[in-house]
Amino acid sequence: MDFEEFKKKVKTTFRLDLNAYKEKQLQRRLDSYLSKLKLRDYGELYNQLTGQRESYEKFLDHLTINVSEFFRDPQRFEELQHKYLPGLFHGRSMVKIWSAACSNGSEPYSIAIILEEMGLSARSRIDATDIDRQVLKKAAEARYNRDGLKNVSKNRLERFFTKQGDFYLLKDSIKKKVVFRYHDLLGDDYQKGYDLIVCRNVTIYFTREAQDGIYKKFNHSLNPGGILFIGGSEMIFNYKDLGYEKLAPCFYKKVK
Numbered sequence: 001m002d003f004e005e006f007k008k009k010v011k012t013t014f015r016l017d018l019n020a021y022k023e024k025q026l027q028r029r030l031d032s033y034l035s036k037l038k039l040r041d042y043g044e045l046y047n048q049l050t051g052q053r054e055s056y057e058k059f060l061d062h063l064t065i066n067v068s069e070f071f072r073d074p075q076r077f078e079e080l081q082h083k084y085l086p087g088l089f090h091g092r093s094m095v096k097i098w099s100a101a102c103s104n105g106s107e108p109y110s111i112a113i114i115l116e117e118m119g120l121s122a123r124s125r126i127d128a129t130d131i132d133r134q135v136l137k138k139a140a141e142a143r144y145n146r147d148g149l150k151n152v153s154k155n156r157l158e159r160f161f162t163k164q165g166d167f168y169l170l171k172d173s174i175k176k177k178v179v180f181r182y183h184d185l186l187g188d189d190y191q192k193g194y195d196l197i198v199c200r201n202v203t204i205y206f207t208r209e210a211q212d213g214i215y216k217k218f219n220h221s222l223n224p225g226g227i228l229f230i231g232g233s234e235m236i237f238n239y240k241d242l243g244y245e246k247l248a249p250c251f252y253k254k255v256k
């Protein structure tokens with residue numbers, strides 16, 4: 001089975017659109033997976049994916065890069081807290097937030113911490129989604145090692161975490177603020193009614209066409225005046241065509 005046929009079959013069987021991922025990166029990750037599992041070709045990989053329970057989840061876990069950390073790009077999170085969140089709560093009794101491609105939960109929990117500090121927890125709801133069920137399990141556990149906490153101040157560590165051996169457990173008051181669920185940005189429907197969508201460090205893996213499709217769907221998911229918060233190395237060049245105004249690097253506002 002060649003690469004093209006493999007992609008077609010994966011789409012039919014698992015509804016995963018591998019064509020939307022940048023081809024070279026995708027092929028590199030697939031090849032490293034083949035050698036890790038000592039499989040000869042894509043045909044063997046496809047048989048393995050369809051033959052054994054949980055092998056598709058392991059495959060997805062390898063394919064997707066889950067690196068994340070609390071307050072990734074601290075300066076942007078400062079801006080979110082002091083410049084943009086207060087405005088979003090203005091005139092709204094409830095603010096709905098979506099962390100899309102949330103990985104191990106560091107991102108939505110960072111936002112939950114900020115909202116708690118602002119005294120706005122009770123007026124907000126945070127949904128967090130990812131395509132990788134294994135990473136979603138880790139997110140629900142909310143147990144982190146030092147590496148992902150380097151941007152968490154001593155004060156926040158003491159207030160919101162409990163140390164357990166080499167790990168830090170997030171306190172229940174923050175944990176319970178985030179609702180995790182499975183969602184594929186490329187294949188699933190998007191819920192509507194969000195005031196803030198945070199989607200960082202995932203669209204870099206997708207083709208330009210797929211990126212446009214995602215940003216367009218986010219636009220439809222946002223309430224008027226809602227904000228899209230993207231990654232530090234990302235940029236939406238055609239933001240006007242997609243219905244946004246650029247507020248600052250990483251921040252785009254829905255205008256139509």
Ligand SMILES: C[S@@+](CC[C@H](N)C(=O)[O-])C[C@H]1O[C@@H](n2cnc3c(N)ncnc32)[C@H](O)[C@@H]1O
Nearest residue numbers: 064065068101103131132184185186200201202
């Ligand atoms: C590098 S992490 C980014 C995590 C977090 N947003 C951050 O910036 O720290 C990328 C995440 O995207 C997820 N992902 C990859 N393809 C996806 C898709 N089609 N739909 C939803 N999530 C996807 C991966 O499982 C991974 O958890």
